[in-house]
Amino acid sequence: MLTAAMHNVPFDQLEIGMEAARTRTLQAEDLFVFANSSGNVNPMHLPDEDGDGDGKPEAVAPGMWVASLISAVLGCDLPGPGTLYHSQTLRFLRQANAGDTLTVKVRLTAKAPDRLVSFDTWIETAAGERVLEGEAQVYAPEKPMSFAPEDLPGLTLQRHVHFDRLLSMAEPLPPIPTAVVAPEKPDALAGAILAAQHTLIHPILIGHAERIAEAAEEEGIDLAPYRIVDVRDHRLAAQEAVRMVLAREAAALMKGHLHTDILLSEVVKRDGGLRKGGRRLSHVFVMDVPGLDHLLMVTDAAINISPDLKVKADIVQNAIDLAHALGMAEPKVGVLSAVEVINPAIPSTLDAAALSKMAERGQITGGLVDGPLAMDNAINIGAAATKGIRSLVAGRAEILVAPNMESGNMLAKELTFLAHAEAGGVVMGAKCPIILTSRADDDQARLASCAVAALYADHVAGGAS
Incomplete structure (x- = not known):
C-alpha cells in the first residue's frame, strides 16, 4: 500500500525532457486481482493454470495489466496527482510473467493548449529488454497539490496456498486404505471418491449397500473400483471399521453419514477400540x-x-x-x-x-x-x-x-x-487418524482433511511418531 505523500508538477512547471520511473515486481497475486477486477479469466494469465496445453502454467501478465503500470507513473509521479488520461498507444514487444521485475519509464515530449501534454512511455525488464512502448497524452494538473493515500483499503486474496502445498506433499504417497463408515448420502460418498481420485486414500465403503449405490447413481460415481462391505446398521458399520484398523486392513477411518458419537464410541471402547496408550x-x-x-x-x-x-x-x-x-x-x-x-x-x-x-x-x-x-x-x-x-x-x-x-x-x-x-x-x-467431514465442507476442505490424514499415517508408518 502507498503511504508516502505524493506531489505533482503543474502544467506551467513542466519542461520538455522531464522523466520519471517506477519499478514493480509482478507477483502471482497481481494476476488474481486483475482477473477478479477485469473479468479476464483467460487461463494463460492465471498462475496455476495451463492455458496452452503444454503441461505447465504460463502466468503471462495480461497486456492491460502491464500497460496499467504506466498510469501509475503518470498519476503518482509525473505530472502526478490531478492528472487525467487523454489517450495511450501501446506496442507490445515481449511477454511479462509472474516473477519479472519491470521498470516503467516516461519522458515528456510535448506541451499543447488546454494543459494537454505528451509522453514517450516504455516498460523494460531487469535485463533492459523492452516489454512495451508507446505514447501517452494526458491533461496535466493546473495547480500544485499533494496527496497521501493513507486510507487506501488493502486487499486479502482468498487463496489457499498452504492447502495446495499439503496436497502436493500427500498426492505422491501411496493412498492409505481408509474405512469409510456409512457413505450413504451423495456428499459423504463424493468426498471419499474425490480423495481417491487424488490418490490420497483407497476407500473401503462400509454401510448399507443399496443406499451407497443410490448415492453413487445420484452423483454419477462408478463404484466398480471400490470394495463395499454391506452392513446395514451404523453402529455395526463403525464396529467393522474399527476391526479393519485393528486387523491392519485399513490405516484410517472416515466419517460418512452417521452421528459422530456413534463412530467415536466404538473408537474409544476399552476392549476392542482404538485407544492409544491412554x-x-x-x-x-x-x-x-x-x-x-x-x-x-x-x-x-x-x-x-x-x-x-x-x-x-x-x-x-x-x-x-x-x-x-x-x-x-x-x-x-x-x-x-x-x-x-x-x-x-x-x-x-x-x-x-x-x-x-x-x-x-x-x-x-x-x-x-x-x-x-x-x-x-x-x-x-x-x-x-x-x-x-x-x-x-x-x-x-x-x-x-x-x-x-x-x-x-x-x-x-x-x-x-x-x-x-x-x-x-x-x-x-487414536491408533489411526480419523477424518471427520461436514456436509458444509467444500471439495477443498474434504481433500485437505484426507491429505492431513495421509501425511500423518505416513509419518507414523515411518516411525517418526
Whole structure:
C-alpha cells in the first residue's frame, strides 16, 4: 500500500525532457486481482493454470495489466496527482510473467493548449529488454497539490496456498486404505471418491449397500473400483471399521453419514477400540487462512466439551504430533484465554500457565508452548509488543488451544465464514487418524482433511511418531 505523500508538477512547471520511473515486481497475486477486477479469466494469465496445453502454467501478465503500470507513473509521479488520461498507444514487444521485475519509464515530449501534454512511455525488464512502448497524452494538473493515500483499503486474496502445498506433499504417497463408515448420502460418498481420485486414500465403503449405490447413481460415481462391505446398521458399520484398523486392513477411518458419537464410541471402547496408550481423543482443525503466511491449527473444537488440565495436555500433545507430520519441526502453541495474564478468577489462565510449565519440564514435548495468550497477541506480533509480551510464541502461534469446545468451535467457524479460511481436520489420539467431514465442507476442505490424514499415517508408518 502507498503511504508516502505524493506531489505533482503543474502544467506551467513542466519542461520538455522531464522523466520519471517506477519499478514493480509482478507477483502471482497481481494476476488474481486483475482477473477478479477485469473479468479476464483467460487461463494463460492465471498462475496455476495451463492455458496452452503444454503441461505447465504460463502466468503471462495480461497486456492491460502491464500497460496499467504506466498510469501509475503518470498519476503518482509525473505530472502526478490531478492528472487525467487523454489517450495511450501501446506496442507490445515481449511477454511479462509472474516473477519479472519491470521498470516503467516516461519522458515528456510535448506541451499543447488546454494543459494537454505528451509522453514517450516504455516498460523494460531487469535485463533492459523492452516489454512495451508507446505514447501517452494526458491533461496535466493546473495547480500544485499533494496527496497521501493513507486510507487506501488493502486487499486479502482468498487463496489457499498452504492447502495446495499439503496436497502436493500427500498426492505422491501411496493412498492409505481408509474405512469409510456409512457413505450413504451423495456428499459423504463424493468426498471419499474425490480423495481417491487424488490418490490420497483407497476407500473401503462400509454401510448399507443399496443406499451407497443410490448415492453413487445420484452423483454419477462408478463404484466398480471400490470394495463395499454391506452392513446395514451404523453402529455395526463403525464396529467393522474399527476391526479393519485393528486387523491392519485399513490405516484410517472416515466419517460418512452417521452421528459422530456413534463412530467415536466404538473408537474409544476399552476392549476392542482404538485407544492409544491412554491418550485422550481430540479434534484438530487445520486451517488455511487467507493472508496468513503459515497453516493455523485450532483445537479442540469438536470433541472435548470442558477439558480439564490433564485432557488439555493430551489436546496439546495431539496437535503437536500432527504438526510434525505436516512439516512443522517445532510448532508454536498458543494457549488461549480472554486475557494474557494469570487471573485466578479465570480458570483457563491457570490451565494455560500450567501447560506452559509442563512443556518446560518435558511433560509435553515437541513444541514451544506459551500461555495464557489472548487471541490478538497470540497471532499478531504488533499486539504482543504493545502488551509487552516477550515470547517465542506470542504473535507467531501456529497452534491455538481453545479453553473449551464452545470457544474453539466458534473460533474455527469465524475463521471459516468471516475470514474465508478453508478448514480440514482430523481426530487425533487414536491408533489411526480419523477424518471427520461436514456436509458444509467444500471439495477443498474434504481433500485437505484426507491429505492431513495421509501425511500423518505416513509419518507414523515411518516411525517418526
